Structures are given as C-alpha cells and as structure tokens.
Amino acid sequence: MAKVRALKCKECGAEYKVEPLHVCEFCFGPLEIVYDYEEIKKNISREKIEKGPKSLWRYVDLLPVENPTVGLSAGFTPLTKAENLGKLLGLNNLYIKDDSVNHPTLSFKDRVVAVALSKAKEFGFDTAACASTGNLANSVAAHAASASMKCYVFIPSNLETNKIIGSLVFNPTVVAVDGNYDDVNRLSSEIANEFGWAFVNINVRPFYSEGSKTLAYEVAEQLGWRIPDVVVAPLASGSLYTKIWKGFNELREVGLVDRNLPRMLGAQAEGCSPIYQAFKEGRDFIKPVKPNTIAKSIAIGNPADGPYAVKVAKESRGDIQIATDEEVIEGIKLLAKTEGIFTETAGGTTIAVLKKFVEAGLIGKDEVVVAYITGNGYKTMEVLEGKLNKLIHIKPSLIEFKQKVTGKK
Amino acid sequence: MNAMKLKLIYPQEKIKEPILSKLCKSFEVDINIRKANVQEKVGWLELELTGKEEEIEKAIQWLSQQGIDVSPIEGQVFVE
Numbered sequence: 001m002a003k004v005r006a007l008k009c010k011e012c013g014a015e016y017k018v019e020p021l022h023v024c025e026f027c028f029g030p031l032e033i034v035y036d037y038e039e040i041k042k043n044i045s046r047e048k049i050e051k052g053p054k055s056l057w058r059y060v061d062l063l064p065v066e067n068p069t070v071g072l073s074a075g076f077t078p079l080t081k082a083e084n085l086g087k088l089l090g091l092n093n094l095y096i097k098d099d100s101v102n103h104p105t106l107s108f109k110d111r112v113v114a115v116a117l118s119k120a121k122e123f124g125f126d127t128a129a130c131a132s133t134g135n136l137a138n139s140v141a142a143h144a145a146s147a148s149m150k151c152y153v154f155i156p157s158n159l160e161t162n163k164i165i166g167s168l169v170f171n172p173t174v175v176a177v178d179g180n181y182d183d184v185n186r187l188s189s190e191i192a193n194e195f196g197w198a199f200v201n202i203n204v205r206p207f208y209s210e211g212s213k214t215l216a217y218e219v220a221e222q223l224g225w226r227i228p229d230v231v232v233a234p235l236a237s238g239s240l241y242t243k244i245w246k247g248f249n250e251l252r253e254v255g256l257v258d259r260n261l262p263r264m265l266g267a268q269a270e271g272c273s274p275i276y277q278a279f280k281e282g283r284d285f286i287k288p289v290k291p292n293t294i295a296k297s298i299a300i301g302n303p304a305d306g307p308y309a310v311k312v313a314k315e316s317r318g319d320i321q322i323a324t325d326e327e328v329i330e331g332i333k334l335l336a337k338t339e340g341i342f343t344e345t346a347g348g349t350t351i352a353v354l355k356k357f358v359e360a361g362l363i364g365k366d367e368v369v370v371a372y373i374t375g376n377g378y379k380t381m382e383v384l385e386g387k388l389n390k391l392i393h394i395k396p397s398l399i400e401f402k403q404k405v406t407g408k409k
Numbered sequence: 410m411n412a413m414k415l416k417l418i419y420p421q422e423k424i425k426e427p428i429l430s431k432l433c434k435s436f437e438v439d440i441n442i443r444k445a446n447v448q449e450k451v452g453w454l455e456l457e458l459t460g461k462e463e464e465i466e467k468a469i470q471w472l473s474q475q476g477i478d479v480s481p482i483e484g485q486v487f488v489e
Contacts, residue, residue: 011444022483023414023482023483026443027443027444027455028414028443028444028455028457028482029444130486130488131486131487131488132487132488132489133488133489134488134489135488136488137488154487155487156487181485181487182479182480184487185480185481185483185484185485185486185487186413186469186479186480186481188481188486188487189413189414189481189482189483189486190413190481192483193412199486201483201486201488202483202486205483236488237484237485285446285453287418287451288418288478288480288485296489297488297489299489300484300485300488301485302480302484302485303484303485304483304484304485306484
C-alpha cells in the first residue's frame, strides 16, 4: 500500500489521483495530499527516524515523495535554547528553530523546494520555475542547478538586477515581465497551466507546501519527542503556518508524540497584514492589500492560504499580531544581540510579535515556546543601514584607545 | 480556446452594477461561476473565463479598469 492515498480538495472534499494538480476542477479550492496514516504507522518509529539522514528526508515516510533526489542536505537545522532572549523576555523555556542556516540557500524555502523538485523529478518534469526575487528564487535556482533541471525565474521588469544576483549565479533563465506584480502573478499562473513545467508554488504546490511540515517534526524530535506549548511563526501566504500545525497533528496521528497540540501564534508586518485583518474582523475570506513594508519576504498581499491560517489560529486557541517596520528592525537587533543569530525581516517580525505576546500576558513563563526563524539576515543587510551603532574612530594610539573606547585614562 | 481561473473582488460601490453581464456583451468570452459570496460591503467570486487568448486579456484589463480586483485563483505567487 502506498503512503499517499490521493489529492483532496480542502473545500468540497473531491478526490483526485496523485498528479501535478493544485486546484479542484469543481470549486477551485486548493488540493491537499491525503495520507494513509494507518499504513504509515506500521512503518514509522522514533528509532527509525533517529537512524535516518541528518536532513528533512529522515521524515520521508510523512512526505509525498518516494525517492528523494533533490535537496538531500536540506533541513535538520539547529533548535537553540534561547537563554539570553528568554531571560530578557521572562521566558524559561524559549527555543529558536534556526532555518537561517538551512542548506543550500539559507532559508526555510530549501525545505519546500527540496520536496517540490524531488516530486517534480518523479513526475518527469525537466524544468523548474518560480516568480520571485528573494529566498524562493535563490532556492529554486540552486536546487534546479544541482538536479540538472532547466530553470525559469519571473520578475517584474522594473526591478534592479542586483536584487537577484543570489539567483543569477546558479544560471537560471530570468524573464523580466513588462508590468506590475499583479501582471507577473497572472502570467505565472497562465504559464503554469499551459507549459509542462514544475512551477513550484503553482502546479506542484500541494507537494511543495508539505516540505514545511518538517519544521514541526524536527522541533518535536529535537525537544525529545515533545510538542511545544506555544509556536510563533511568520505569516506570508499562510502555508508555512498551517503546515507546521499539520505536522504536529500528524505526529500525534501516527503515535510518535502524545501531548496536546500547541497554540499557534502568527506574525505579520503591519504594512502587509491581510491575514491579521481577517482574523481580527472574524472574516473567513481575505481582502487583498497592497504591501508597504520592509518585511518584503513575507509581504504577500493576496495570500492563498490566508483563510486556512485564520482557521488554524482559531482552532489552536492561538492569535495573530502585527509589528511595525521599526519593531521589525528592533526584533532583528534583539535576536542578534541576545542569541548571536542574524535573521532577516521575517525573523525580525516573529521576534517583535513574540515580545508583544509576552507583554500581553499570552505566554506563561514556564511554557515551552518555539519561535521559527525562517531566513538569513546577510541577504537583506540594507534594511539595517543607519539603524546600528556608530563606529568609534581613533588614531593608532593606546592613549586614544583608552580615552575614546574604554573611558580609562 | 483558452481558459483562466480567476478570483474577482468587488468593492462596495460596484456590487450593484451588472459587471459580468456587460463583460459578456463586450468581449467574446464565456464565464462559469464556481463559487461566490456577495455581501453588503464586499463581494467576491471565483470563475473560469474561456475564450481566445486576446479576448481574455482584454476582458481582464476591462475588469481591472472597472475597479474590480482581478487575481489568479492561486493568489499572489510572486515573492520579493
């Protein structure tokens, strides 16, 4: 028996064969992988996982891939006990799940792309594609190169090329589209439907997004097979957040852990907060917004999984909060100076929102809390220009050093 | 024939206008509504637009000019 049973519409429940499909033919709802958990239960154990590769593929029994061939080193990133930040916030059991050091392109996208392109190879695709200038483009271009796949990256033509140097180095074909972001989105959907390419977050999206579940599996294993009490994660499309939730649910389903599920706390930037707004207004649909924030890696104005993220926040007795651009910068600096981890704006948003939740009394001091850091600060250093300590200039003189730096005479 | 799956969001002031009826009269396209929710302040619907490629392009452009938010069913896929 196969571990993956079918694809199923999240809205109407219609089932489909396991193919590169992503929306329901009837109601246009998104499709999700359905597993045979009884079958998986027979083959999975803590011991088997612990003996597996030191990558996300140690959880292959819970992923929609038979033979992983792409991104073999992705995942299994550090879970660090944040003693200093915890002390400052008044939390005794705060942990940082650090995907800023994911392999090969330093963000959580290496997880989802590893799964998407491994599956794409199984389906027989020879071309990978995405619309991005950021972490997603970096990861798709790198993985496509290592998998000997052709790669297309779509961007709006008014963007500077140096924004995508971290992708161009892997030699993809970059297509600059005359038009705005909406035009790029629409064209990408049309191309995904017409060409036989694996467009990672369109036609192979049901497989791609499953990669984020490994963020839950790893945390549980690294905590000694325990589910945390509270999770704080950024919200962009809503996919990562809902898949972390799905991951913890599955671990219980197959009997690897037995604790209660975590409260899911979500973080958005104030300048792009359509999921927060829907949650606060009690809406079950998302009103798209035009992003206006420095947190560009999570600035998704029309998030596909937004309604499901709202549902998870409610179901888990969680909450969603926002951070201003200034608070995002402070979040980046706070994590760096307390824990020595340099994250980008998504991580800054997560830390800023974690602080707000603590201040609002929503997290108990002894609860086990995990904050997900999903990207690396070295990619977007420009946001910190003028926001850090000034240099101290001195002449090469010991006297001047003592006077100006140490304050001693 | 091409087909495009779209989500349309109507602002409050457009809810009472027969936008889709005008669309079908002005362009050689067919619409097939799959899901919709029209309320007092906002309305959205998901539909499939079929027709020749250039007619679909023109129809989408016209809808945007009317103040309707037109996006692919996948939502925003571009990530900066």
